[in-house]
Amino acid sequence: MANVILRTAEPKDVPDILRLIKELAKFEEMEEKVMLTEKDLLEDGFGDHPFYHCLVSEVPKEQSSEGYSVIGFAMYYFTYDPWIGKLLYLEDFYVMQEFRGLGIGSQILKALSETAVKTRCSGMHFIVAENNKESIEFYKRRGAADLSSREGWRLFEIGKEGLHICKRKD
Amino acid sequence: MFTFFCTSFCCPGISCCAIFRKNDDIHLHMCPFGNFSCVRLELQRDGFCQNPFFECLVAEIPEELKSKEGFTVVGYALYFYTYSTWKGRSLYLEDLYVMPEFRGNGIGKGLLCKVAEVFKQCVRLQLSVLNWNTPSRDFYAAKGGQDLTVSEGWHFVRFDGQNLDNLANDAPKI
Numbered sequence: 001m002a003n004v005i006l007r008t009a010e011p012k013d014v015p016d017i018l019r020l021i022k023e024l025a026k027f028e029e030m031e032e033k034v035m036l037t038e039k040d041l042l043e044d045g046f047g048d049h050p051f052y053h054c055l056v057s058e059v060p061k062e063q064s065s066e067g068y069s070v071i072g073f074a075m076y077y078f079t080y081d082p083w084i085g086k087l088l089y090l091e092d093f094y095v096m097q098e099f100r101g102l103g104i105g106s107q108i109l110k111a112l113s114e115t116a117v118k119t120r121c122s123g124m125h126f127i128v129a130e131n132n133k134e135s136i137e138f139y140k141r142r143g144a145a146d147l148s149s150r151e152g153w154r155l156f157e158i159g160k161e162g163l164h165i166c167k168r169k170d
Numbered sequence: 171m172f173t174f175f176c177t178s179f180c181c182p183g184i185s186c187c188a189i190f191r192k193n194d195d196i197h198l199h200m201c202p203f204g205n206f207s208c209v210r211l212e213l214q215r216d217g218f219c220q221n222p223f224f225e226c227l228v229a230e231i232p233e234e235l236k237s238k239e240g241f242t243v244v245g246y247a248l249y250f251y252t253y254s255t256w257k258g259r260s261l262y263l264e265d266l267y268v269m270p271e272f273r274g275n276g277i278g279k280g281l282l283c284k285v286a287e288v289f290k291q292c293v294r295l296q297l298s299v300l301n302w303n304t305p306s307r308d309f310y311a312a313k314g315g316q317d318l319t320v321s322e323g324w325h326f327v328r329f330d331g332q333n334l335d336n337l338a339n340d341a342p343k344i
């Protein structure tokens with residue numbers, strides 16, 4: 001496909017970004033968990049201190065069966081490891097079903113890698129569900145290391161209710 | 171029990187020295203996996219620029235209770251903001267550390283609670299713990315932490331070094 005453009009997201013892309021976030025969540029059977037609104041995305045991504053950055057893939061409208069021109073996105077931000085410094089964290093990465101297998105995902109990953117190198121990040125990292133074999137193979141083919149398997153890292157999450165212990169007096 | 175207070179960095183030089191020293195302790199403790207190339211100057215630059223890449227709380231004790239080496243900064247919590255595409259602004263606790271001789275006094279819990287105050291505007295607090303670090307896993311589990319690697323199968327994946335460079339060299343023009 002000759003006419004795919006990869007570019008930095010702009011405020012006008014927010015409705016498409018939210019649409020793709022919901023599509024990805026639906027694929028993961030978690031659509032009802034998406035609480036973000038367009039207003040949140042606009043404020044959080046395009047204000048004075050953005051919480052995230054975004055790339056979008058775009059095709060001419062007539063090439064998309066549903067008339068959308070933005071057909072993929074990648075959301076990322078910068079994290080920090082006190083041992084090795086800045087890192088680029090890839091939070092979400094999605095290409096619409098009908099546009100897969102065309103190298104768009106690879107292009108996005110390469111663009112993010114270039115961003116990571118240019119902004120002096122020591123690495124690019126993210127999480128993948130262990131049952132998502134296709135994604136795992138995609139990343140491993142390109143040299144990714146599974147740190148959970150190799151080094152034993154486990155992801156923990158504490159919700160607001162979990163930190164209620166801080167309200168108790170000792 | 172002695173009292174302590176948490177303060178965000180007010181003396182970057184001193185606090186960065188403290189973090190650097192703590193990281194050295196952690197590095198020695200976790201030697202097989204350490205890749206310790208971040209130095210004090212980088213911590214100072216990255217934590218105190220206009221848009222800092224991390225924030226940090228330190229636990230400081232009164233002078234009369236200082237450690238045998240003479241340190242009054244005895245613990246820290248380093249965290250940064252992340253983003254959930256489902257729910258928005260989030261927090262990631264990168265490091266939480268208390269010097270061994272000061273453990274068991276509630277300092278770790280105190281640091282975590284201070285981070286929880288920052289967390290009020292965020293929807294989730296995440297962190298990572300190594301398999302073998304049972305005391306830490308128990309500490310976070312007791313405070314409501316869920317091991318998502320076990321319960322949902324999430325794995326950390328990383329590109330670095332030559333693999334990252336290879337991808338970058340092949341990037342399209344944006």
